[in-house]
Amino acid sequence: MVIEHFNSFFIYRGEIMAQKKLLLIDGNSVAFRAFYALYRQLDRFTSPDGLHTNAIYTFKNMLDAILKQVDPTNILVAFDAGKVTFRTKMYKDYKGGRQKTPSELLEQMPVIREMLADLGIKSYELKNYEADDIIGTLSKMGEDAGYDVTIVTGDRDLTQLASDKVTVLITKNGVGDTEAYTPEHMKEVNGVTPTEFIDMKALMGDNSDNYPGVTKVGPKTASKLIQKYGSIENLYEHVDEMKKSKMKENLINDKDKAFLAKKLATIDRESPVEVTLDDTEIKDTDFEKLRGLYEKLGFRKFLAQLDQNTDAQSADTGAESYEYVELSQDNIHDLDDFSEKEISFYLGMLGENYHLAPFVGFALKASDKVYVSKDIALLQEMPLKGILENKTIKKNVFDLKRTYVGMHRLDVVTGGIDYDMLLASYLVNNENNSNDLGEIAHLYDEYSVKTDLEVYGKGKKQAIPEDDDLYKHLAAKVCVIDKLKPELLKRLKDHEQDDLYDEIEIPVAFVLAKMELSGMKVLPSTLIQLQNDFATRLKELEDKIYKQAGERFNLNSPKQLGHILFEKLGLPPLKKTKTGYSTSVEVLNQLKTQSPIVSEILDYRQIAKIQSTYVKGLLDVIQPDGRVHTRYLQTLTATGRLSSVDPNLQNIPTRTEEGKQIRKAFVPSTSDGYIFSCDYSQVELRVLSHVSGDEHMQEAFKTGYDIHSHTAMKIFHLDSPDEVTSLMRRHAKAVNFGIVYGISDYGLSKNLGISRKRAKEFIDNYFEQYPEIKDYMDKAVKEAREKGYAETIMHRRRYLPDIHAKNFNVRSFAERTAINSPIQGSAADIIKIAMINMQKKLEEMHLKTKMVLQVHDELIFDVPKDELETIKKIVPEVMQSAVKLDVPLIADSGWGHNWYDAK
Structure with a gap:
């Protein structure tokens, strides 16, 4: 047989044939990578029969990505036949140091082979030889026959097979993430x-x-x-x-x-394999067997993909049984007689900052009809505007806050929103903090909707697709919101989280939306004055530093700074990096007593950061209304704490006077008004005393003792508060808050600059004086091991897949998380309840005061002058009565004509 290779085709007996492509996969290596890719979710990936499935699931995803990349005509997956090979006979310790393959992976290997067979893919193993030798032999056969050969493995040993006709793809981190090795x-x-x-x-x-x-x-x-x-x-x-x-x-x-x-x-490229190239041709998929296997394994994603193969069009739209209507000016009045009591609605925007993001379109699902349009103006017209504002028509949405704020930009006050898919999914599994509807739908094996990244692209490449693709995407989203609602609500109920969802997360989302829309007034003139003052201060510090260094250099260059400090000035280098001496804040703090230049460098860095991040950063985000409108991320943290972005107003420095100065720029909306601040006193420690039931700690809070002085008395064995020095109190404070976060004697010694032995004494004395707290910690870890999660007072869950990890450090972190998550999470729930009650109170009393900011345990209000006395009374009352604990909640307040003066 004569075969002549010509470009990407074969000419064989006068006929032009497509180029043959042989794909060879190192089965053991890829399975190993697949297993560890989802190792942390091992307990989540089990079949209804209890079989672990993480390796099977990821292997299939990796296989799909490889097939898409290579598009082979022939394929073989090679496996090792056993530990004994011709190499072990040559050298008995060959591969002798390897750990035993986890049983959880071993049990999945036969199923991977079964899945390959059902897919029409040949797998093969050869006694006394490794998978490498099978691949080496087949790759040579493929080369000799003129095939393009691709090898996929995680083992770089196989790169020795690379040639003009053989490419070796080394698997890296994610699915489809490979590095191509050619000569x-x-x-x-x-x-x-x-x-x-x-x-x-x-x-x-x-x-x-x-x-x-x-x-x-x-x-x-x-x-x-x-x-x-x-x-x-x-x-x-x-x-x-x-x-x-x-x-x-x-x-x-x-x-x-x-x-x-x-x-x-x-x-060995001449191993005695019993397969030919013809044997590696891809066979037809046995859909019946494959469906049965996927059902047995509980792989709904792959079952959905099988359905897509039989009905691609309905899978693409995600609206299989719905009438699809493109809404326009011509047919909007078809909605005049709208009588539905419940709808699902999705408002499409391009970008994460929904205060500014451009609109791309919307979709509305009612019963068996899906209305879609990119004409945003329709939302402002009747009857559509009336439907969306009607409080008696229940609305299912994805991201209540995003929807409410986006519609407010269109002068539509959306009413009747009572289901939020994003919040429901977040409570069910708060380890996933994606805010992409497609990604979240995929978590629940719903693949009828694509991710925004797939549809719009990323960064500068973002673009709105053609109308048909856009409408399909919007329709798929609104249908998935509707489709997944029963499942997510059922999971919330099964987890006893329906009250947390209904009474905290949904109501606080409305509160946050109103706070974001209100924004906070910021004076550019104050920031510009600070900018000038900081520039002068930075110049003074530069001159001092250069004078002590004896030369000018780039203060922002770690390499040049390292040369000055450790070579020219002779300070001891405490740490080295790959590029030279470390000049980190941690290193400089340890050296600042040895030379005044170090303290000045630290001051310079601090002020420079305040200047660039906060002064300039805030000037850049003041909107035309003179306000800054932050966004609160409600679904980011596993503990339930809120985060602030665009800009982050929770992170304005408070430890230095320069940082505090920034708050002077935040002012009330009226010239004679006030900024009112009220924050919880030691709320996490109060929660700890409640959940632990420790009598000594509860006694301190009930009698109004300063808790840190009280703890100092306990751990230093003092008889009177008068004996407590400021240093003792500082140490006690570090122990108090450290215990909440499961601090070790090593961590405490580092924080306080004391010996590890002394730190251990502090912790031992602490547990001796507060024994129930130690009992609580032990119990929290034990329950987390049994349940697989930790839980707050309000049943907010934090899943802990690493609580059984063999690695000590990984397991210890999970144990500390089991201890502190119920404390942090309960504190987060308390401030949310206070916010809900406070907003309700303001509206009931018809006050003009607005809640404008939340900084963890602190609430900030914009208060007209004539309402200040009322606010002084009602805010602490509402915050202190948010929940009933075994110890009182205390909220301290302050006020002034700017945020700085309110503290």
């Missing part, structure tokens, strides 16, 4: 050709496969030697000509090891 890339990465790579391995050995090379010869040295000599055979022919050195001595002494290593590293 050219091998030269770039290792400095040697693929075949020379074998000789390189011979010199340096392989820790993973557990065979030695030449003593103290690493990758760089091995590469240089092979670049010079071409092979170990040629190297050893000339070894006597080398200059005397330790390396020469090691080469001579370890010659036998090097030649053994070469044999072990060389893939």
